[in-house]
Amino acid sequence: MRQPKYLMVETPQGLREACAILAGAATVALDLEADTLFHYGETACLAQLSDGAQIWLVDLRQVTDISPLKPILENTAVEKVLHGADYDIRLLRRHFGINCRPIFDTEVAARFLGMRRSGLAEVLAKRFGVVLDKKFQKRDWMQRPLTAEMCSYAAADVHWLVRLAGLMKADLTGLGRLAWVKEECDILAHSSDRIREPGPLFLGFKGADLLDRRNLAILESLLQARESLAEQRDRPPFKVLSPDVIRQIIRERPETDLELLRIDGLGRRSGTFRAVVLTAVRNALDLPDEQLPEYPRGIGRRPSRSHRFQARVQGLKEWRDSRSAALGLDGSLVCANSVIQELAAVKCPVTPDDLGRVKRLRKWQNREFGAEICNLLR
Known part of the structure; x- marks a missing residue:
């Protein structure tokens, strides 16, 4: 595959020049590379942008003020095309105060076109026969200088997006799903x-x-200790103490260094590290009962429901599975389990308007399936 050409932006002036061109675009493709795998915290490292004709790679380690991009990314007349937009738009909001909208997410579009594998590499391979090298997904984007290979990979991430979005919109329009x-x-x-x-x-x-409340206290104490250790070592928390090791510590509740050494992966840790972990466990075990944390009600834990409610849930799931199979879509797109739980609790809906109280139900779902759902719930 021929590598796309790009302009490297490493100065404020370079960014202003790029923005002068991007400001005239009707559509802007966008992607971000961030580091969460090699260092503590979350760092935005590179922004890739394209107007469909040119590509700019903005080095966010060199250009820390990207305010010239804000009017473009917040312009409601300019559509921003991303693939798997959720993380990137949150990153823009948290780190730069930019509310990126409107957007067209080609990953979402791929799923509504019935693609079971909706990653960018899979979508581009199917649409254009393009092969992306996935090895760069887990590279350290904090490193400088960036290699030519990494820059080419980053440019390829946005090179096809504007064209891809146009093709997908045409397909979605044909299916009545745009x-x-x-x-x-x-x-x-x-x-x-x-x-x-x-x-x-x-x-x-x-x-x-x-978890019960005592084990929840141990978990919280371990997570707090892990966060502190991760920050001190400039490492991601999961590389300091993995979730599996944390679960084993909770099960074993070690109170001595010898007991802690029996847990997989901790034998290689320093005595200082193990002492921090043991202190975290002991503090949680010593916590008075009245101070133990409790998992919030309504989050994760579902209250028991009546037989009628359970029957409604089962009926809705059977309808959802049948409908999604006919549409060639994943069932979670037609009606997610969380929505089914809410629908099953609605009292005697007669028309789709009555389903408006179901917060998670999309407007398009109500338009397309509201009458069918009401018939099931009567």
Whole structure:
């Protein structure tokens, strides 16, 4: 594959010159490379942009003020095309205060076109016969200088997006699904508006909702210790103490260094490191019962429901599976399990208008399937 040409932007003046051209574009392709795998925290390293004719690679280690991009990325008359936009738009909001919208997410579009494998490499291979080298996905984008190979990979990520979006829109229009994707993209674009309130670290740990309060205290104490160790060592938390090791520590509840050494992966750790882990466990075990944390009700844990509710859930799932098979779509797109749970709790809906109280139900889903859902729930 012939490598796309690009302009490297390493100065504020270079960014202003790029923005002068991008400001006249109706569509801008965008991608970001960030580091979460090699260092502590989250660092935006590179921004790739294209107007469909030119490509710019903005070195975010050199150009830290990207405010000239803000009017373009927030211009409602300029469509931004991304693939797997969720992380990038949150990164733009958190680090640069940019609300990127409107967007067209080609990953979302691929799923609504029935593609089971919707990664960019798979989509480009199917559409254009292009082969992307996935090895660069897990490279250290903080390193400088960037290699020519890394820059070519980054440029290829946006090179095809404007053209790809146009082809996908035509296909979606033919299937009557373009409005579906536009609504999904709009919801995605505004998801960055929701600022997560600070809370216990265990809320982001898979399986925490299944733990009793004492084990939840151990988990939180370990996660706090891991965060501190990760920051001191400039390492991602998961590389300091993996989720599997944390789960084993919770099960074993070691109280001595000898007991801790029996846990896989900790024998190679320094005595200082193990002492921090042991202290975290002991602090949680010594915590009075009245101070133990509790997993928030309504998050993860579902209350028991009546037989009628369960029957509704089963009926909705059977309908969803049949409908999604007929459409050639993944069932979660037609009606996710979380939406089914909400629908099953609605009292006696007569018309699709009555389903408006179901917050997670999309407008397009109500238009397309509302009457069928009401018939199932009567």
